[in-house]
Amino acid sequence: MPRKLIQYSTQLIDNNDIKAVTSALKSPYLTQGPKVAEFESKVARYCGVNYSVAMNSGTSALHGACFAAGIKKGDEVITSPITFVASANCILYCGGTPVFADVDEDTALISAEQIKEKITPRTKAIIPVDYAGHPCDMDEIRRIAKKNDLFVIEDAAHSMGAAYNGKKVGSLADMTILSFHAVKHITTGEGGMVLTNNKDLYDNLIKFRTHGITRNVSGDGPWYYEMQDLGYNYRLTDIQCALGISQLKKLDTFIKIRRRIAAAYKAKLSDLKEISLPTERTNVRSSYHLYPVRLKSRRSIANKREIFQSLRSAGIGVNVHYIPVPLQPYYRNKFGYKTGDFPAAEAFYQSEISLPIHQKMTSDDISFVISAVKRMLKKYS
Numbered sequence: 560m561p562r563k564l565i566q567y568s569t570q571l572i573d574n575n576d577i578k579a580v581t582s583a584l585k586s587p588y589l590t591q592g593p594k595v596a597e598f599e600s601k602v603a604r605y606c607g608v609n610y611s612v613a614m615n616s617g618t619s620a621l622h623g624a625c626f627a628a629g630i631k632k633g634d635e636v637i638t639s640p641i642t643f644v645a646s647a648n649c650i651l652y653c654g655g656t657p658v659f660a661d662v663d664e665d666t667a668l669i670s671a672e673q674i675k676e677k678i679t680p681r682t683k684a685i686i687p688v689d690y691a692g693h694p695c696d697m698d699e700i701r702r703i704a705k706k707n708d709l710f711v712i713e714d715a716a717h718s719m720g721a722a723y724n725g726k727k728v729g730s731l732a733d734m735t736i737l738s739f740h741a742v743k744h745i746t747t748g749e750g751g752m753v754l755t756n757n758k759d760l761y762d763n764l765i766k767f768r769t770h771g772i773t774r775n776v777s778g779d780g781p782w783y784y785e786m787q788d789l790g791y792n793y794r795l796t797d798i799q800c801a802l803g804i805s806q807l808k809k810l811d812t813f814i815k816i817r818r819r820i821a822a823a824y825k826a827k828l829s830d831l832k833e834i835s836l837p838t839e840r841t842n843v844r845s846s847y848h849l850y851p852v853r854l855k856s857r858r859s860i861a862n863k864r865e866i867f868q869s870l871r872s873a874g875i876g877v878n879v880h881y882i883p884v885p886l887q888p889y890y891r892n893k894f895g896y897k898t899g900d901f902p903a904a905e906a907f908y909q910s911e912i913s914l915p916i917h918q919k920m921t922s923d924d925i926s927f928v929i930s931a932v933k934r935m936l937k938k939y940s
């Protein structure tokens with residue numbers, strides 16, 4: 560019998576989650592009811608931030624954050640090449656121009672030095688991405704932003720519950736976005752949120768999520784509302800927020816499990832000559848959305864496809880995060896990016912493989928991954 564594939568990440572839904580969703584389905588509201596505000600305030604409290612706006616995906620949340628930051632045609636926004644395409648696409652949605660700053664070799668996080676080099680008079684914002692769950696160097700990024708009068712939008716799709724200098728991710732930037740996609744720490748199926756401590760940004764985000772409409776105006780009568788901006792329907796349903804509230808109760812446990820798996824990998828794989836393991840800076844507590852290992856020898860990098868395939872055949876759902884965004888055909892064609900433009904990101908991509916790490920893995924799964932990785936890599940030392 561072939562073993563069931565151990566996915567690189569997956570959701571864990573229990574009976575309490577199912578009960579929460581069932582009761583939302585039986586309530587008078589399927590959407591725009593009380594569960595939305597409850598989920599928003601509970602996430603805000605967890606992340607240590609004053610305001611939060613739930614949206615129907617992390618991508619919508621990024622779009623909203625760029626809109627609230629006032630990104631428009633002619634503006635440049637700096638982000639990382641090692642991320643999911645959404646971190647850069649949100650800039651394009653607003654008519655802005657994404658500018659990529661290469662990453663630091665060891666963490667694959669956007670390099671503060673590279674950000675400085677990419678700043679022009681047109682730069683309006685920075686979108687650092689907490690790749691794999693490890694917060695970026697936010698003190699340094701905030702310092703650069705302050706000096707150059709830029710917004711910071713932290714893409715924390717990977718880093719909910721992570722900490723930087725003892726402070727939870729959520730209040731380290733002007734706006735922080737979360738994703739509740741099924742592979743992320745907690746899920747609402749699809750879903751996202753923008754966190755901020757700024758009331759004006761919050762007001763704009765609330766309007767943006769509902770067509771640019773507000774009811775906080777007086778006019779012809781009690782029915783009156785105004786459409787003040789071109790917004791979207793980016794609302795998250797009560798059904799999904801009920802699931803989110805239930806999932807949030809388990810977030811700390813989920814992160815604990817992810818960190819335990821990372822510790823097991825570190826204990827058992829760190830003396831392998833063929834790979835290097837992800838680093839965790841001393842002032843950071845990663846929430847390990849991913850466990851990205853890097854092949855080290857030229858021989859193993861040249862054989863990455865074969866190593867990847869053999870791990871997959873063994874039932875290990877390895878993945879690769881990410882193909883550098885500027886090297887996607889759309890970005891190459893539109894902006895003329897080419898191989899060689901982002902040496903650190905490209906070297907990272909060529910050597911990276913994500914090992915499974917998620918709350919559903921058993922100790923048997925963990926040992927299975929460890930021994931398969933050891934066995935496969937022996938051939939390439």
Ligand SMILES: *Cc1c(COP(=O)(O)O)cnc(C)c1O
Nearest residue numbers: 616617618643645716738739740
């Ligand atoms: C998942 C993800 C997003 C987008 O989130 P969705 O909820 O899937 O729209 C954005 N940025 C990063 C880095 C992600 O991993």
